[in-house]
Amino acid sequence: MKPTSVRLILIGSAISLALAGFGIFSYTIFRPVSQEASSSPSPAVPATPNxxxxxxxxxxxxxxxxxxxxxxxxxxxxxxxxxxxxxxxxxxxxxxxxxxxxxxNYDSLLASAMQAEAQVKEAQAQLAQVEAGAKQGDINAQRASVLRANAELPKAEADFQRADAEYRKAQWEAERYGQLFQSGAISESELRDRTLNLETKEKQRQQVRQAVEQAKLELEGARQTLNSVSEVRPTDVQQAQARVQVAVANFQKARADLNNAIVRAPVEGxxxxxxxxxxxxxxxxxxxxxxxxxxxxxxxxxxxxxxxxxxxxxxxxxxxxxxxxxxxxxxxxxxxxxxxxxxxxxxxxxxxxxxxxxxxxxxxxxxxxxxxxxxxxxxxxxxxxxxx
CATH class of the missing domain: 2.40.30.170 (Efflux pump adaptor protein, beta barrel domain)
Structure with missing residues (x-):
């Protein structure tokens, strides 16, 4: 082989090796990002037949x-x-x-709840007062009124008896003087005096009779008042209990509305x-x-x-x-x-x-x-x- 041919073969081999090395380097540097990402670990669910x-x-x-x-x-x-x-x-x-x-709206609902609670306490106090009846001092005072009225009645009746006796006497004298006047034994003026005296005694008798009736009414009224303050009537108790129930219901509603103004956790979390x-x-x-x-x-x-x-x-x-x-x-x-x-x-x-x-x-x-x-x-x- 000629030296020139050997030299050409060596140069060609060197060029081929250089190109191959450059290709590998370029692939390493410029390879697609998607391929690199696909090689990263994935949390994919393991595939099994079941x-x-x-x-x-x-x-x-x-x-x-x-x-x-x-x-x-x-x-x-x-x-x-x-x-x-x-x-x-x-x-x-x-x-x-x-x-x-x-x-x-919490503050306004709180005020309403406090007012409703106070009304409950007031109604409960009134119920206790009705159930206990009148105070002993009021009962004793009313008993004294009954005694006074009871004492006034006999006095009024005695006054009526005296007035009635005087009236009957004046009536007898007027009748007697009328007979004497008819017989000419007395003058007309004397007859007129006896007649006026009879009219006066009759008016006095009526006034005393009215006083007796008034004394009877006062005695009966005092007795009824005494019975009223001494007796606890079931109807009064029931009415007071109803007022308590209404007040309690209003308080419960006000408290529920107040509770709605506070947001609470329905569960632990x-x-x-x-x-x-x-x-x-x-x-x-x-x-x-x-x-x-x-x-x-x-x-x-x-x-x-x-x-x-x-x-x-x-x-x-x-x-x-x-x-x-x-x-x-x-x-x-x-x-x-x-x-x-x-x-x-x-x-x-x-x-x-x-x-x-x-x-x-x-x-x-x-x-x-x-x-x-x-x-x-x-x-x-x-x-x-x-x-x-």
Whole structure:
């Protein structure tokens, strides 16, 4: 071989090696990002013959509670009330029946409740007074009135007897002098004097008779009054009891209205989000969201085609990019209604309109997911009963 041919062969080989090295370098530097991303680890649910895969979401036990004001409807619907005081912060854990917020009508309702309570006490005092009857001092005073009236009656009757005797005497004299005048034994003036005396005695007799009747009436009235103050009538007691019942009912209503001005936690849980701060009107979202994050659930949307294979008690695995590893769980309840899927996959190949049934899965460990309500997850349900 000629030296010139050898030289050309060596130069060509060197050029080929250089081009190959440059190609490998260029591929390493400029390879597509999608290929690099596809090689990263994925939380995909392990595929096994007995596993049903589905998308789902996380939610607290019992779902998310929308807490609104009970007095909002009383005040004219949603948006009619304002938050005066907010007693908790976002993320705080609360107990059942713990006060969460105070509504703007609290002060006026508190005044109404205090007034109603005072009316109850007043009605109860009146009932006790009726049941006890009149005071002993009033009874003794009325007995004294009866004694005085009883003493006045005999005196009035004695005065009437004297007046009646004088009247009868004057009547006899007038008749006698009338006979004497007829026989001419006395003058007309003497007859007139006896007649006037008879008229005077008759008027006096009538006045004394009226005094006797008045004394009898006063005695009877004093006796009736004594009986009235001494007697506790059942009708008076019933009337007083009815007044107490009305006052108690008004107080209970006022207290219920006051309780509606304080928003309380219906269950023990964690405050997930606050929608209305102090001074703000309560909107359609209510005041806050509350959830039992101590126990989280995965709500898997299982395709209607495979729902017949899912049963309560089956084991499941839940995965997501938001937390490391995987979390086990147990199917607690299979839904009874088929609906359109709400959790959509980001994979453009998968269907976006699927008929699904919701399956609730109780997580074994809620520590890492307590703050991830509504997180999208992937679920694998082992239909054979063993852990996938």
């Amino acid at each position: 596993a049903i895969s589905a998308l789902g979401r996380l939610e607290p036990a019992g779902g998310v509670f929308k807490i609104a004001s009970p007095s909002a409807t009383l005040g004219g619907g949603v948006g009619g009330s304002r938050v005066t005081r907010l007693l908790i912060k976002e993320g705080a854990r609360v107990k059942a029946d713990q006060p969460l917020a105070v509504i703007d 964690q405050v997930l989000k606050i929608y209305a701060d102090p001074g703000e009107v309560i909107g359609n979202d209510g005041i806050l969201d509350l959830g039992k994050t101590s126990q989280m659930y995965a709500v898997a949307e299982v395709d209607e085609t495979y729902i017949g294979q899912v049963k309560a008690g089956q084991r499941a695995i839940i995965t997501s990019y938001a937390f490391p590893g995987e979390i086990g769980g147990t199917v607690e309840r299979v839904g009874l209604q088929v609906s359109k899927n709400a959790v959509l996959s980001t994979d453009p190949v998968e269907k976006t309109d699927t008929r699904v049934v919701e399956v609730k899965i109780r997580l074994d460990d809620s520590t890492t997911t307590a703050g991830l309500s509504n997180l999208q997850v992937k679920v694998a349900i082992n239909t054979a009963g063993a852990t996938p």
